Structures are given as C-alpha cells and as structure tokens.
Amino acid sequence: MFMKSSWIKILPIFILIFGFLFLDAKKEMKESVFVFNTKRKLEDNIEKIINDNKEKKMEVNKKVDDKFIYLEFSSDNKVFSYFINATTGEESNFEDFIKENKRNDFSKKINELIYLKYPKFIADILTVNNGNKVYKIENDKLIIYFENYVIEPVIEEELFLTIDFNEVKEYLDFSFVLNKEYQNENGYNFNKNKKAVALTFDDGPGGDKTNKIVELLEQNKAHATFFMVGNKMESGISVMKNVLDKGNEIGSHSYAHKSMKRQKINDLLSDEEKTKEIYHNITGKNLIYTRPPYGAINDKIKESLDTIFITWDLDTEDWLHRDKNYIVDYVMENVHDGDIILMHDLYDSTVEAVEELLPKLYAAGFQVVNISELANLKEQVLENHNIYRSIRKN
Ligand SMILES: [Zn+2]
Structure with missing residues (x-):
C-alpha cells in the first residue's frame, strides 16, 4: 500500500518530465523540418534558375557572406544575375541586401556617381526609376547595368556604373572585400581609345x-x-x-x-x-x-x-x-x-x-x-x- 501510494505521488512529476521532453523533441523536429524545407526551397530555386538559364554561360554560383546565393550568367555580352536569400531560400533582389534604413542613402550615392560619370542628358534619365537595373557583384565592386532606359539622342554604347564597395560600405548588409586604391568613374577621364x-x-x-x-x-x-x-x-x-x-x-x-x-x-x-x-x-x-x-x-x-x-x-x-x-x-x-x-x-x-x-x-x-x-x-x-x-x- 505504502509503495503504491508513493508511486502515485511521484507520477505527476514523471508526467511533467516526459511532457517537457516530448514538447522539446517536437519543437526540435519542427525546427529541423523548417531548416530542411528552407534548404530544399533554396536548392529548388537554384536548380530552377540554372535550368531557366541553361542556354547561357554560367559565370558565378557562390554564397556571399551566408546572406545570399549569387548566380550570374552571360549571353551575347549581356549579364544576368540572381540573388537567393540564404535564410529563407526565396529568390530576392539585390536591394534586399541593402540595410533597410540606408536604402535612401544608397540610392543618393548611386545618383551622385552617375552624375560624375555621365553627361546630364543621360544622368537625368538613369537616376529616374524607369528602366531595368542589373546588379553584378565582383570581388571588391558592384556594377550596375542600365537596361531599357530611353535616352535621346540614342546611346549606342552600354550604360553601366562601376561602384567600388568603399563608396557604399555603410549601406550594405553583407561583408565584402575592400580595395585600398580605387578611382571612381569620371566622365572627365578621357579615353585614348575613343x-x-x-x-x-x-x-x-x-x-x-x-x-x-x-x-x-x-x-x-x-x-x-x-x-x-x-x-x-x-x-x-x-x-x-x-x-x-x-x-x-x-x-x-x-x-x-x-x-x-x-x-x-x-x-x-x-x-x-x-x-x-x-x-x-x-x-x-x-x-x-x-x-x-x-x-x-x-x-x-x-x-x-x-x-x-x-x-x-x-x-x-x-x-x-x-x-x-x-x-x-x-x-x-x-x-x-x-x-x-x-x-x-x-x-x-x-x-x-x-x-x-x-x-x-x-x-x-x-x-x-x-x-x-x-x-x-x-x-x-x-x-x-x-x-x-x-x-x-x-
Ligand atoms: Zn575671329
């Protein structure tokens, strides 16, 4: 009798302990299912993008600072780039990896560099958001290609801006290599080959x-x-x-x-x-x-x-x-x-x-x-x- 009643007394404690263990295991399982799903989504998205671009040449496929996967393809000298969020597995834009409270500062800086490089009649158009920007990431710099911007008179040459990471280092939400010596593109740096x-x-x-x-x-x-x-x-x-x-x-x-x-x-x-x-x-x-x-x-x-x-x-x-x-x-x-x-x-x-x-x-x-x-x-x-x-x- 004594034994039985003491078992009954401690039974709730056992139930509590097992309950906690069970909940914990469930939580862990949930997390691992989430991680598994994200990983699968990430892999699926990479595969889908590679498949969509199989006619093009793959230039880059790399993880940048655990923040995103950067995929780059080329075809007819044109650049195609993709950003996949490494945390969610979702396809994103380059803009998603600019610090949220620094997006205005980032675009102000880009506009300043556009006016440094290009004549006003071009810069006035490139700084207005009416075309398509393709972001290319290189080792220590970012290149923006401007596509489908309507400029008069029509410019035959490709419009792009090279931005050293030094210029935008406070605004970006991922880490990168910094070049000690760099020069901004300046329209007054005339070119002997032109x-x-x-x-x-x-x-x-x-x-x-x-x-x-x-x-x-x-x-x-x-x-x-x-x-x-x-x-x-x-x-x-x-x-x-x-x-x-x-x-x-x-x-x-x-x-x-x-x-x-x-x-x-x-x-x-x-x-x-x-x-x-x-x-x-x-x-x-x-x-x-x-x-x-x-x-x-x-x-x-x-x-x-x-x-x-x-x-x-x-x-x-x-x-x-x-x-x-x-x-x-x-x-x-x-x-x-x-x-x-x-x-x-x-x-x-x-x-x-x-x-x-x-x-x-x-x-x-x-x-x-x-x-x-x-x-x-x-x-x-x-x-x-x-x-x-x-x-x-x-
Ligand atoms: Zn005269």
Whole structure:
C-alpha cells in the first residue's frame, strides 16, 4: 500500500518530465523540418534558375557572406544575375541586401556617381526609376547595368556604373572585400581609345553667351578652347575666370582682331606682347596658343611669333548662318576623329547649337575636349612655330 501510494505521488512529476521532453523533441523536429524545407526551397530555386538559364554561360554560383546565393550568367555580352536569400531560400533582389534604413542613402550615392560619370542628358534619365537595373557583384565592386532606359539622342554604347564597395560600405548588409586604391568613374577621364574632337570658340570673351557655353560644356562632361581678343579681355575678367575654372583653355586671338598678314612684324610682335601681358595680369597664366584672325597666316608670321598656331578643319560658319539646325547638321555630317571645330561665342544661335550638338557628339562616340587634351589623347607634342588644323594619331 505504502509503495503504491508513493508511486502515485511521484507520477505527476514523471508526467511533467516526459511532457517537457516530448514538447522539446517536437519543437526540435519542427525546427529541423523548417531548416530542411528552407534548404530544399533554396536548392529548388537554384536548380530552377540554372535550368531557366541553361542556354547561357554560367559565370558565378557562390554564397556571399551566408546572406545570399549569387548566380550570374552571360549571353551575347549581356549579364544576368540572381540573388537567393540564404535564410529563407526565396529568390530576392539585390536591394534586399541593402540595410533597410540606408536604402535612401544608397540610392543618393548611386545618383551622385552617375552624375560624375555621365553627361546630364543621360544622368537625368538613369537616376529616374524607369528602366531595368542589373546588379553584378565582383570581388571588391558592384556594377550596375542600365537596361531599357530611353535616352535621346540614342546611346549606342552600354550604360553601366562601376561602384567600388568603399563608396557604399555603410549601406550594405553583407561583408565584402575592400580595395585600398580605387578611382571612381569620371566622365572627365578621357579615353585614348575613343574618338575625340576639339571644340574652339573665337572672338570672345562673349559675356553671357560664353558663360552659357561653359555651363553646357560642364553638363556634358566636355571642354573647349576659347580664343579671345586681347583688347576685349579686361571687360570680361569674370567670364575668363569662369572659363578656366571649369577646365577649359584660353588662347590668343590677337590684340585687336586685325589680319596678321596686313600688319608689320614689329607691330604684330608688340600686339602679341600686349595680349600676353593682359592675359597674365588677369589669370596669372601664360598664353601658349594663338589663332590668327581669319586664319590668315604666312611663313614670316609663323617664324616670328613664339607660339603654337591653331587653326581648324571644320568651320561651322556660325557667324554667317546664325541657324542652330544648320550648324548641328553640318557638324554631325562632317565631323571626324581629331578635328578642330570652329565656332564663335557671340551668337544665341551658336549657344543653341552647342546645347544640341554636345549630346549628339557624345551619342556618336565623340569626346569633346580642349586643344591640350586632344593633343594628349592623340599623343602629339605641339610645337611653337607650327600650325595645327587638326590633331590626329600618327
Ligand atoms: Zn575671329
């Protein structure tokens, strides 16, 4: 009796212990079923994506920082990428691996880098969410390809942005390799392998017209050389400083816009000295290029003046036509790699033409640069007493 009653007394304790053990086992089972399901979902999703892309070449299949599986394929030089969440097994987007409270900062940074790389007419479109972004992950950087963005004029080349992880390290929710030395893509890092032309403007400084052209150049990641008249310089000091501040150049267009051929050599020399001095007083720099008014030059002038003579091989005759459409069409039909293009920063029609021309030249693959940059891109050393109508590679 005693034994029996003591068993009954401790029975609830046994029930409790077994109950807990049972619940615990059930919980563990549930968890392992969950893990199993996630793993299966992950594997199924990977398999499905690989199967969907079996016509393409698989480039990458790797787990990134236990956060996601990154799959990358290529076909016809196009990149296709996929992100699968390693915790849930679900297919996700790259954006899911940006810290939730940092998504705005991330897109602000991307927009800033887009404007650094691309002209305004392209950046204005790429920073608006109306196309498809493909994210490619490389060792220490991220590349975004922009697809189906409608840009006018149409850009033939692929639009993409390379972002070093250093630039976005605070925003991303996974760890990555950081490169100690990196350089952002900058539209002003001109490329020797691409076409280039020098844009030149004569007869300024031309006040507001010059300033407007400088602004258009800046918006289009372009530079120009302005050949200015010596006796006009002191009335355009702020314009000249603005021209130089934005990476453009100034050359001499003589002191008083007289034909050099009709001047005595001594007068010519003293005029050039005057122009050089005025320019130096204003800018602290030296004039190294001269464009003779009307392009009028002969051997005697060439020998006498210590300067690099720059003429042109593409004359828009903008002073004569005063017609934006004529100028734009004429340039686009006749432009070649290495050309020096002549315009005047005096007319509204020229400003309007420049506004339309710069995007068109960019879309056609031309970099628009100043004379020194063109010489550098074409690997030419320009020399005093020589005349350059164009600057091309040997
Ligand atoms: Zn002139």
